[in-house]
Amino acid sequence: xxxxxxxxxxxxxxxxxxxxxxxxxxxxxxxxxxxxxxxxxxxxxxxxxxxxxxxxxxxxxxxxxxxxxxxxxx
Numbered sequence: 170x171x172x173x174x175x176x177x178x179x180x181x182x183x184x185x186x187x188x189x190x191x192x193x194x195x196x197x198x199x200x201x202x203x204x205x206x207x208x209x210x211x212x213x214x215x216x217x218x219x220x221x222x223x224x225x226x227x228x229x230x231x232x233x234x235x236x237x238x239x240x241x242x243x
Contacts, residue, residue, distance in 0.1 A: 187234020
C-alpha cells in the first residue's frame with residue numbers, strides 16, 4: 170500500500186475511532202438522565218442543566234477528532 174492510499178484510509182478511520190468514546194459517553198449520560206427523571210419526575214428541570222453541560226463537553230470531544238482530521242488533511 171502506498172502513502173496516498175494509506176492517507177485516504179487513515180483519515181476516516183481516525184474520525185471513526187475518535188467518535189466511539191463520545192458516542193458511548195453520550196449514551197451513558199442520556200441513560201443516567203432518563204433513569205433519574207423516571208425515578209423522580211419533579212427534579213427534571215433541575216437536572217436538565219446538569220445534563221446539557223456535560224453533554225456539550227462530551228460532544229466537543231468528538232468535534233476535536235473531526236477538526237484534527239480536517240487540519241491534518243489540509
